[in-house]
Structure formats: C-alpha cells, structure tokens
Amino acid sequence: MNDLNDLQSKIESLQNEINFKNGLISILAHDSKSLFGNFVWLIEAIEQKTISEQDFFRLLPQVKSDAQKNLQTVQDSTAWLKTQYGDYKIKPEKIPVVDLFHDLQEKYVADLKQKNLNFYFKGDTKAFVETDRILLQYVLDKIVNNAVKYSLPGQDIYLQEVTEDHQVVISVVDSGTGMDEKFLSNIYTYENPVFQGTAGETGVGLSLKIVKNFISLMQGSIKIVSSESTGTNVSLFLPKLKE
Structure with missing residues (x-):
C-alpha cells in the first residue's frame, strides 16, 4: 500500500512539473508574440505614415510597459531554469x-x-x-x-x-x-x-x-x-x- 501511495505521489509530482513547464512555455510564447507584434505594427505604421508622430509617442508608454512585463517574465524564467539544469544543488x-x-x-x-x-x-x-x-x-x-x-x-x-x-x-x-x-x-x-x-x-x-x-x-x-x-x-x- 505504501509503495502504491509513493508511486501515486511521484506521478502527481511529475504531472505538476509538466504542467508548470507547459504553462511557462505558453506564457513566454504568448507574451513574446504580443510584444514583437506590437513593435512590428508600430514600425510599419511609421514607415507607411498611417499614424502621426503624436499618436506614435502616445503609444510609447504602453509599448514600454509591455516590454518591461516581458523582460520580467524572461528574468523569472531564467531564475527557474537555473534550478533545473547544470546540476543545481541547494546550498x-x-x-x-x-x-x-x-x-x-x-x-x-x-x-x-x-x-x-x-x-x-x-x-x-x-x-x-x-x-x-x-x-x-x-x-x-x-x-x-x-x-x-x-x-x-x-x-x-x-x-x-x-x-x-x-x-x-x-x-x-x-x-x-x-x-x-x-x-x-x-x-x-x-x-x-x-x-x-x-x-x-x-x-x-x-x-x-x-x-x-x-x-x-x-x-x-x-x-x-x-x-x-x-x-x-x-x-x-x-x-x-x-x-
């Protein structure tokens, strides 16, 4: 019975780890796509002169906020990755x-x-x-x-x-x-x-x-x-x- 409980516990632990990694990848993919999509849209709008300089500068604070959020996601992910690879050991x-x-x-x-x-x-x-x-x-x-x-x-x-x-x-x-x-x-x-x-x-x-x-x-x-x-x-x- 104890062996069965231990096995169930390990299965749940592995499933949680898989869900965590899948969620992490999903967040990184979604945020990166959104951020770079906004960058491309802005650049194309300026090139094609479909927005004014006033509108461009009005949008910059939001672009900056999105970039800061994306940077934080990358930093958090990097911190987690350091514990998963390179034989990281608790000290x-x-x-x-x-x-x-x-x-x-x-x-x-x-x-x-x-x-x-x-x-x-x-x-x-x-x-x-x-x-x-x-x-x-x-x-x-x-x-x-x-x-x-x-x-x-x-x-x-x-x-x-x-x-x-x-x-x-x-x-x-x-x-x-x-x-x-x-x-x-x-x-x-x-x-x-x-x-x-x-x-x-x-x-x-x-x-x-x-x-x-x-x-x-x-x-x-x-x-x-x-x-x-x-x-x-x-x-x-x-x-x-x-x-």
Whole structure:
C-alpha cells in the first residue's frame, strides 16, 4: 500500500512539473508574440505614415510597459531554469532574518517612497533560518514586490518572523487591495486573472508559480490568506535551523 501511495505521489509530482513547464512555455510564447507584434505594427505604421508622430509617442508608454512585463517574465524564467539544469544543488546557510528585511528595505526604498508606504520588521532580530539564500531571496523579493504593487499610499507592509518548534515562519503582510477568496484556489494555475496594481502595475502572474516551485526545493510550504479590500498575508514555512 505504501509503495502504491509513493508511486501515486511521484506521478502527481511529475504531472505538476509538466504542467508548470507547459504553462511557462505558453506564457513566454504568448507574451513574446504580443510584444514583437506590437513593435512590428508600430514600425510599419511609421514607415507607411498611417499614424502621426503624436499618436506614435502616445503609444510609447504602453509599448514600454509591455516590454518591461516581458523582460520580467524572461528574468523569472531564467531564475527557474537555473534550478533545473547544470546540476543545481541547494546550498543551505545560516541567514539572519533581519538581514533579509534590510536587503529588501534597501532594494525597494524608491518604490516605497514613491507610493508613500512604510515597511517594518516584526519578530526576533536574532532569529535565523537555514536554507538556500538565492532561492529565499528570490521568493521574498517577489512577495514583497506584490505587497508594494497592491498597497495604497500611506499603508504599512510588514516582514514578520515567528520561530516555532520545528519551523521558522516568515510572513509578508500588507493591508492593500487583497483578492476575492474565489481567486485563491487558482493562484498557482495558469487560469488565474492578471490583477492590476494600485499605480497601474501589471504582471503575468508567473512569479508566484515559480515561488511555489522554489519553496518546494527548500522543503518548505507557502500559505496565502487574502481578503478583498483588507489585504494579504503570505507565509513561508521553512524547516527550523538545526541545533
């Protein structure tokens, strides 16, 4: 019976991996086709003088936004590919949680200032987590990025740490726009809608799918609790530092 359960688990794991890769390819193909199609259309319109210079410059901000979104997709895909090829191995190290907070605080200083957001740390400033730094930094970066994206001016964002018996829980909590509960079940699939940030930011939703993949590589889990208009709490459950 145990062998049957193990086999079923492996089959489900392989199916999830296949779905992830197929979804990734689909997103890359769709976005690239859309972006380059817009470029070609603009160039041809200028060559054939079917649009005015005024219309051309009016369209540039949207083209720039599409290009930035496409670049983010490529960067996310590259981060994931590094874990799939070249014999990538998890490299656990002792990481102070508060150092992760300071790194994020420094990276997002301009975005936080632009939207008038406050970013705070809650928890034990001496707490550590033992895991792969590259993967954890990627995961937290994407979660904080979403928190900033969906927060309204003047709101607070927290990076919280709680050390339990067998795990360290790191949470990113915001009081932003949140999402309806009906969307949560599809948050890691390729059918979930693309949400727009409070300053018009957009994304393809790929980052959270890679986040879940990376959390699995770190032998941890992720939980998202969100409610429309009240905010979102994303918690990472990671194995506790070995004594």
